[in-house]
Amino acid sequence: MVFEAPGSALKLTELQIPESRDGQVRVKVSACAVCRTDLHVNRRAGEPNLPIIPGHEIVGLVDKIGRGVDSLLFSIGARVGIPWPGRTCGSCSYCVDGAENLCDEPGFTGYSLDDRWWLCRDGFTPGMRKPRKFGIYGFGAAAHIAAQVLRHEGHEVYGFTRPGDVEAQAFARKVGATWSGDSTASPPQLLDAAIIFASVGSLVPLALAAIRKGGVVVCGGIYSLHTRRTGARGERCRSNLTRLDANEFLRVASSMEIKMETVEFRLEEALRALREGKLNGAAVLGPGI
Ligand SMILES: [Zn+2]
Ligand SMILES: [Zn+2]
Numbered sequence: 001m002v003f004e005a006p007g008s009a010l011k012l013t014e015l016q017i018p019e020s021r022d023g024q025v026r027v028k029v030s031a032c033a034v035c036r037t038d039l040h041v042n043r044r045a046g047e048p049n050l051p052i053i054p055g056h057e058i059v060g061l062v063d064k065i066g067r068g069v070d071s072l073l074f075s076i077g078a079r080v081g082i083p084w085p086g087r088t089c090g091s092c093s094y095c096v097d098g099a100e101n102l103c104d105e106p107g108f109t110g111y112s113l114d115d116r117w118w119l120c121r122d123g124f125t126p127g128m129r130k131p132r133k134f135g136i137y138g139f140g141a142a143a144h145i146a147a148q149v150l151r152h153e154g155h156e157v158y159g160f161t162r163p164g165d166v167e168a169q170a171f172a173r174k175v176g177a178t179w180s181g182d183s184t185a186s187p188p189q190l191l192d193a194a195i196i197f198a199s200v201g202s203l204v205p206l207a208l209a210a211i212r213k214g215g216v217v218v219c220g221g222i223y224s225l226h227t228r229r230t231g232a233r234g235e236r237c238r239s240n241l242t243r244l245d246a247n248e249f250l251r252v253a254s255s256m257e258i259k260m261e262t263v264e265f266r267l268e269e270a271l272r273a274l275r276e277g278k279l280n281g282a283a284v285l286g287p288g289i
Pocket of ligand 1: 034035036037038056057084
């Protein structure tokens with residue numbers, strides 16, 4: 001499916017199978033999840049290099065290896081994941097400081113990049129021993145995985161959803177939340193940290209009010225850029241993951257059982273379901289669906 005112009009429907013198009021260039025591997029896609037970022041990509045004018053093939057939550061098998069690829073990292077048939085951050089410059093001050101998620105010259109999969117450059121084999125872990133209380137704002141695909149990892153590590157999860165979305169609140173409790181409620185509600189106790197997955201800037205002050213002194217609010221969505229100006233203490237804009245995050249997450253994920261809640265969709269139906277908020281878990285597209 002090709003995205004040609006802002007606001008236009010995606011177009012089913014026959015394309016040549018690409019070759020892997022130097023430093024790249026070619027991946028045969030097994031499945032691709034869809035998230036709200038795709039809705040933003042579909043609406044925004046000007047930014048992406050159109051036409052593009054949208055999609056940035058990809059799982060597939062390596063089927064060709066270009067020159068210069070580290071053979072210790074990739075082999076034919078290896079299962080790999082391809083996330084939204086598709087390229088970082090490696091030389092700006094953020095990259096040099098190990099915060100490549102904030103890179104000044106990033107490339108994004110299925111948005112500004114039409115190639116899928118950045119691959120991670122087989123990260124999200126707070127790495128904290130002491131049990132903590134984590135708030136999660138926006139209980140969709142990412143949240144339902146994060147909640148299970150946090151529970152696995154002995155932390156408590158508090159799930160915040162759109163006001164009145166009792167279905168999503170029940171879903172949050174099903175995947176391990178101790179408490180769930182409206183995003184405008186106060187949790188029963190102050191939280192140690194909160195992560196905002198929903199791309200809604202007005203959640204930032206709500207999350208800041210829900211954490212204890214010295215707590216941290218992490219903005220996880222791409223629209224966190226809009227909230228950077230608040231300059232609130234304790235707020236961190238992650239925007240993206242780093243390669244280190246991905247590797248760390250996969251290490252934890254392989255030590256536990258994560259129950260994925262997925263719904264298979266045809267592409268247009270998936271975007272509609274996301275737009276209307278009628279989805280628990282991850283919307284997944286696969287060949288032949
Ligand atoms: Zn996404
Ligand atoms: Zn950089």
